Amino acid sequence: MTPERRERLISTLNNRQANLTVVLEDVQDPHNASAVLRTCDAVGIQDVYIINTLEPRRKKWGHRSSSSAARWLTTHQFDNAADCFAELRAKYDKILTTHLSSDAVSLYDIDFSGSVALVFGNEQMGVSQKVRDMADGNFIIPQMGIIKSLNISVACAVSIYEAMRQKKLAGHYDKPGLPPEQYNTLLTEWGYKEELDGEL
Ligand SMILES: C[S@@+](CC[C@H](N)C(=O)[O-])C[C@H]1O[C@@H](n2cnc3c(N)ncnc32)[C@H](O)[C@@H]1O
Secondary structure, three states: OOHHHHHHHHHHHHHOEOOEEEEEEOOOOHHHHHHHHHHHHHHOEOEEEEEOOOOOOOOOOOOOOOOOHHHHOEEEEEOOHHHHHHHHHHHOOEEEEOOOOOOOEEHHHOOOOOOEEEEEOEOOOEOOHHHHHHOOEEEEOOOOOOOOOOOHHHHHHHHHHHHHHHHHHOOOOOOOEOOHHHHHHHHHHHHHHHHHHHHO
16 A cells, blocks of 8 residues: 555544434435435544334345445445344534424534534335434535425535534544544454555
8 A cells, every 4th residue: 555545544544433323214326325324434433323124124225336435445234123222322512403404403503512413214105203203403504496305415514524524623524533542443354455456
């Protein structure tokens, strides 16, 4: 690995955040999932949670090309929401859904400075009632048009960029945001991936 590439990996890792994650509930279109993963990489989210209760079950998300963002993220896959929430509860202080309901608060009234997981829903059904019941709150991105919802990958991008904006202001990107053990494990894994790519 060249010193420049190593520097690039280290600066990417330094921006990864342990206190922000995205959860996808039954998102079906692989293009949507890939777009979400790419934006997660862009804002420094390392861990992404995928709940998949619908048939047919997809084995892997977004691993189709070597340039895929999925190669640099850690995806946690679940076939039921309760198991996923048990893991989220252990790692994040707040779990917020994004369901289009009249009692939702605005994205711009949410405080993202703490540790938070954001749940996005299925293209047709949105976030399930079961998942909404387990969450701590629900927000929406205000819309002024005729169409009632955004594409899920767009909604995710708008939301996590607002979270990144607030976290940057709160200084979260000023120092490495991952626990040292996870940081070091990823640095080793990413190094192996680079070596492997060099041999291809
Ligand atoms: C296409 S929408 C689902 C639309 C579905 N008919 C409904 O009413 O829930 C897919 C997902 O994108 C996200 N989403 C779309 N528009 C949003 C908005 N304005 N605010 C927050 N999330 C949104 C939500 O996570 C939603 O579950």
